Amino acid sequence: MRSGFTETLRGLLDRPLASYYLLLSSSALLLTIGLVMVFSATMVESYSENGDAFAIVVRQATWALVGLVGFWIAQRLPARTYRSVSRPLLVFSVILGLILLAPNFGNSVVGTDDLWIHLGPVQFQPGELAKFALLLWVADSLVRLGPRIASWRDLAVPLFPIAGLSMIIIGYSDLGTMLIIVAMFIGLLWSAGVPMRILGTLFAIALAGSALLIAFEGYRMERIVSFNRPEDFADGWGYQAIQGYYAIADGGWFGVGLGESRQKWEWLPNGHNDFIFALIAEELGVVGCLVILALFGVLVYTGFRIARRSADPFRKLVAAGVTMWLAGQAFINIGGVLGLIPITGVPLPFISDGGTALVVVLAAVGMLAGFARAEPDAAVALRARNPSRLVRFLWAPLPPAPAGAESGSSSKQTSGSRTPSG
Template identity: 35%
Template sequence: MDKQLIRNILKSYDYPLIIAIWMLAIFGLIMVYSSSMISAVTRFGVPSDYFFQKQKMWLIASAFCFFITTLAPYKVLANKKIVQAIFFVSPLVLIAVALVGHTANNATSWFKFGFFSVQPAELVKLGLIIYLAAVFANKQKRMAEPVKGQLFPIYYTLWICFLIAIQPDFGTAMIVLFIASCVILSSGLSFRLLFKQLLFFTMIAAVSAPAVLPFVWHKIFSKERVSRIYGFLDPFKYVDDAGFQLVNSYLAIGLGGLKGLGLGKSIQKYGYLPESHTDFIMAVVAEELGLFGVAFVLLLLAFIVLRGLHIARKCNDAFGSLLAIGISSMIGIQTFINVGGVTGLIPITGVPLPLVSYGGSALILFMTSLGVLVNISMFVKYESKYKHKAKTIDHSKKQSKRGLIF
């Protein structure tokens, strides 16, 4: 390969975005150790660095995925065979996990392989973004036409959400639906067509509700989910039960104040926050590093999301643009839901904080997705800067030749 071409490609990488991603990932690894060191010994009976070591191994695996997706041209993902594989494999994997998966926290959402486990629904998120981006990019010329085939990706999305919901994992199903909605609404699909379809689904739901609800009521409104709602509405009234985590999250945030108690000095992680290294890791960040620590995390996440949307706006390729929107919205939506649950803004749903919370499946998903985003950014910058320059040089050469001829 031409050395100048390699230099131009390297210059085109979005280094501020890469730095932000890795700052968060390394910060998350430090906070996983700090937030889990007590519960690892007292609650799980393992060494204090158990979760840190596991997260470190996942981060190394994620670094490999990030490196590959950063280098590999993102347009390869739009290949027909890859899109077809995603289309068929995603529902099959979700059906398989519902039938033979490992159950944890009252949900059969995991494949367990010896000492580690994988949550397929996390990986399906990226697959669905790729599928929707590829399909709608191919339909760009016919978006304004009321073609029924254009609605098939919406039906497919609902099918994926249904398969995740029956695990049951309503939180992840709703997140997948929100992410898909961002891609669909950005695709140029007729709003009139979408409104008609929404009205159609609403009518079907209203008619079928009396027949269906008796069979699914206990699943949707299980004792655990109802208690979560009570705990959200009045956590101090149910402080010994459903409101326990949220009240202690408030205490952690309040104790942290502006500057925090200091790294490793959290009090609430001593059994008061059972999910201190996963869903409620932001509460430990607030307690140990204060408002400054919280601002550091949120500003980096906001930078990644806004940078991704900027990349989507600049990208001339429909597939790349929709892919960037899907990945950015995934980071933004999950951040809002996690922080919203920790602060009592919305009910707790058990969603990890991107790049910071403990969890291998989620970390691999985010790092792989962000590697794709970095690659899209590189292509956008390279095409706008170097290809334009090459065309200008070529045009000037032609002009000089014409001058010599005439």
């Protein structure tokens, strides 16, 4: 029985478009769960403030629609477009980060507030865009360097000063986002084959820089100090952690029921955002948490699978970078909620309330979906289907044919053999 299931699973994973469908299904399920949990977490607050229990989740659903449009656009773009926009996008994100550092910038129409820039009724986080921009720029730079990545001097001149400046600007106001960017940056260098001696030095520099940023802001040090003994800081930074533990303990194996949380009645701060995993544990229990972790596991597996199967070096690096970004952010968020690491205040991808984070994540996953369609076997299968122009316009154009695929396809058709399909 077990061998039969294994063979069936292996057969499904061997299909040309397995990466694409795994990515779509896991992302769609996480997004759906996120919208449901945002509604559950905000219904009391939303009704109290607006007289409408659906006000906040409708806003989040609107951002989700914007993000799906971003997914659709990103899926259609070729790799050369991402490489060409990487530099101007990085410059734009650095400018936004500098604006964020100016608390008195703007007027009643444009202004800043902690991590957000406000444009009238709309607010967005520059740090979320910086993740995407730096990912594309670093991957493009590493591909251009080629074998010279083994040289510290060749890496340092174009790469380290700009990347370091971007991280400092973002980290000054948002340490959690900077830690995600640092992990993604070092992961990209490791994926490209940068020697370990360089990676070790960069890791030490990153630790020292993080320590300085923590020491510079008193509240960050208080979070670190209250990490091991939150009960000693119940009136301050330990309060959120303690309420999160109560939510997790109340949930048990199967939870108290969807929508039945007690902690969302103004007990747990940011239960719809940073601590939404605690409310998932309370309402859906350990089983619900395991489902979330399993879906993230499928997403991470699929991202690394796309990176491994991509023929283009840029696609390979970007796919690995997006995967490390999402995996790192999920680990930092869930680890903070469970008390494994200090709380940093980053959202849980796909699930936490927050428009900018959701739009950027969906656009990044859309890019990853385009790369999945460009896997050599997937590209051959899609081109063999020869979808209509309407389908290509409404969903996605055909990926480029891999090298040697045309002649191989012609010979197969002549011999009467079948072309694999997804």
